[in-house]
Amino acid sequence: MLTAALARRLIKGNFAGLRNFPLLTRNVSQLTTPPSTPSSSEESSSSSSGESSSDELDDEFERQRSLRVAIIGAPNAGKSVLTNMFVGSKVSAVSDKTNTTVRETLGICTRDVVQIVFQDTPGVVDPRSIKGESQRSRVKGAWGTAINCDMLLFLVDAHRQMTRPDPRIPRLLRNINPGLQQHTTAWSSIQKIPSILVLNKIDLLDKSDHKRVDELKAHLELLHEFDRSFVISAKHKLGTEEVLAYMTEQAMPRPWAFSETAVTNRSPEERAVEIVREEVFRRLHQELPYVVEVKPVSFHQIGGNVKIAQELWVNTFHQGSIVVGKGGDNIMKINEKATASIGKALGKDVKLTLVVKSRKG
Numbered sequence: 347m348l349t350a351a352l353a354r355r356l357i358k359g360n361f362a363g364l365r366n367f368p369l370l371t372r373n374v375s376q377l378t379t380p381p382s383t384p385s386s387s388e389e390s391s392s393s394s395s396g397e398s399s400s401d402e403l404d405d406e407f408e409r410q411r412s413l414r415v416a417i418i419g420a421p422n423a424g425k426s427v428l429t430n431m432f433v434g435s436k437v438s439a440v441s442d443k444t445n446t447t448v449r450e451t452l453g454i455c456t457r458d459v460v461q462i463v464f465q466d467t468p469g470v471v472d473p474r475s476i477k478g479e480s481q482r483s484r485v486k487g488a489w490g491t492a493i494n495c496d497m498l499l500f501l502v503d504a505h506r507q508m509t510r511p512d513p514r515i516p517r518l519l520r521n522i523n524p525g526l527q528q529h530t531t532a533w534s535s536i537q538k539i540p541s542i543l544v545l546n547k548i549d550l551l552d553k554s555d556h557k558r559v560d561e562l563k564a565h566l567e568l569l570h571e572f573d574r575s576f577v578i579s580a581k582h583k584l585g586t587e588e589v590l591a592y593m594t595e596q597a598m599p600r601p602w603a604f605s606e607t608a609v610t611n612r613s614p615e616e617r618a619v620e621i622v623r624e625e626v627f628r629r630l631h632q633e634l635p636y637v638v639e640v641k642p643v644s645f646h647q648i649g650g651n652v653k654i655a656q657e658l659w660v661n662t663f664h665q666g667s668i669v670v671g672k673g674g675d676n677i678m679k680i681n682e683k684a685t686a687s688i689g690k691a692l693g694k695d696v697k698l699t700l701v702v703k704s705r706k707g
Contacts, residue, residue, distance in 0.1 A: 411600060417465065423502060429451065576589050630668070662705075
């Protein structure tokens, strides 16, 4: 029976939510043996059961709500930490270095009937602060992602802004609408995208700084029309439940795009690559992490065990020797930390093999 809710789901072309429900299958004997004619009581029972099941599916679809949130901010504001915290699993690489995130990463948080899909974006800056085509492409990609979301979460490193004010932040806040506008030819006719301001890293501030935090928040609120403002520490989960509760309230009546248990749209193999990238950024220094390219080679899962092979490509033999480290110290530490993180993220026992290769001698 094609219910009204299911029909609407199919018309929208959104089949992802159907992953929640088991497929109806028949075994070989059922395919080769003619079905017996059901009695009238069986027909009545079957019909009643089918209608009940259909009604339950209708109710589940009708109750579902969702929200797409773009997490936007300057480099190193803590966007990936916040995304991982909301999701409850590592889906995005995190390090102290700027521009660790080079492409949009999707994270999913599902609670009760609400599913919130987060887009962790590369760091954005105002047009005059862009350096090179690579950064220009990342910034453009971030705004392009944001224009397709239901809400913008603009994240600011409150500690830095109070100790070493970043002049890019005020310019960036004034540039939010122009940043979005470049990705549509109908900006004047589209509805304003709701946005919230979130001041992060308050754990690095003294209690005596709270008044100054309020002053900073009030100042930044003047630069863009935010719907709400919050003060949090993503690292220590301070104030984050209030943010999540607000977003839950704003969720729209709409079928989920992903299954209830999904945390990202990335495959396990892609998540493993992201985690190794994170350890490369944490272990190596200066410009070297940015030239290392992590390539998947193989990913074999048998029961609760996973065997993974990846290659770390660099440009020169000298760079490769640094990645390996004295006596293999660097690559062993990267392997050890990544193996533990991948195992925790996937819930599997992991055997990871990393091989460093150079394009030139």
